[in-house]
Amino acid sequence: MAETQRLSQNDLIARKNRIANYGSTNKNNTNRENPLPIATKSLQKTISENAILAALSVHDYRRIQPNLETVDLLPGKNLYNCGDGIRYVYFPINAVVYLFTTLKDGATIEHGVVGSEGMLGISAVLGEMTTPNQARVLSRTRALRIPAGFLKREFCTGGMFHQLMLRYIHNFYIQSSQTAACNRHHNLNQKLCRWLLMTDDRAKSDRLEVTQEFISQMLGMRRPYITAALGLLQKEGIIQNRRGYIEIIDRQALEESCCECYEIMK
Ligand SMILES: [Zn+2]
Numbered sequence: 001m002a003e004t005q006r007l008s009q010n011d012l013i014a015r016k017n018r019i020a021n022y023g024s025t026n027k028n029n030t031n032r033e034n035p036l037p038i039a040t041k042s043l044q045k046t047i048s049e050n051a052i053l054a055a056l057s058v059h060d061y062r063r064i065q066p067n068l069e070t071v072d073l074l075p076g077k078n079l080y081n082c083g084d085g086i087r088y089v090y091f092p093i094n095a096v097v098y099l100f101t102t103l104k105d106g107a108t109i110e111h112g113v114v115g116s117e118g119m120l121g122i123s124a125v126l127g128e129m130t131t132p133n134q135a136r137v138l139s140r141t142r143a144l145r146i147p148a149g150f151l152k153r154e155f156c157t158g159g160m161f162h163q164l165m166l167r168y169i170h171n172f173y174i175q176s177s178q179t180a181a182c183n184r185h186h187n188l189n190q191k192l193c194r195w196l197l198m199t200d201d202r203a204k205s206d207r208l209e210v211t212q213e214f215i216s217q218m219l220g221m222r223r224p225y226i227t228a229a230l231g232l233l234q235k236e237g238i239i240q241n242r243r244g245y246i247e248i249i250d251r252q253a254l255e256e257s258c259c260e261c262y263e264i265m266k
Pocket residue numbers: 181182183186190191194259260261262
């Protein structure tokens with residue numbers, strides 16, 4: 001029987017709304033048309049805080065939910081290292097995870113950031129069970145994870161989950177290519193503003209628990225340059241730069257100081 005025949009008219013409307021809303025990093029996103037079945041209320045709430053999982057149909061959700069588990073992520077921990085086998089795919093809740101590459105000489109550079117709008121472990125979904133890069137957690141938080149083999153099989157069955165993941169992979173590809181262009185052609189102040197905005201969107205807090213050393217590694221710039229650029233933003237009243245955290249004071253001014261990349265990537 002065709003899938004559309006199994007779903008009620010309300011289910012079809014709800015699905016249409018979920019697809020239309022998917023991908024938004026709006027902190028007030030309340031896309032909750034269908035109550036989530038089976039799981040405890042705590043797990044339901046956790047699942048609904050990741051945009052991909054929240055957009056699943058009830059049919060897909062019932063099949064996937066038993067394989068999900070909640071895990072704590074520690075700041076500075078690498079979820080993946082280059083060449084690692086991918087055992088799990090992660091769906092961040094309020095986590096911020098940076099994907100980056102380390103060259104032979106030890107130099108590092110980010111090429112993407114993932115929060116509750118997305119997932120980590122794309123390679124496994126596409127059939128490659130090792131990761132070509134590294135993924136590092138910014139601050140202590142939680143995520144849901146699911147065995148990579150299970151998710152790969154789910155992806156291959158097609159359907160809505162397949163569509164959601166393809167759409168996210170496409171969006172991530174845009175983000176990654178724009179990050180490469182930004183890293184090459186825009187100045188440090190612009191890159192730093194873009195980095196703070198992208199992190200702020202995913203951290204769901206204007207107080208970002210981040211060290212200058214971490215920013216230095218992700219932007220591939222020496223720490224004294226990061227210190228100077230942060231100092232400039234603080235002098236203009238845009239941020240408060242404190243030991244171990246950065247607080248965004250004037251979000252609009254931060255956006256106005258940024259290059260065009262944030263508008264393309266957000
Ligand atoms: Zn840029």
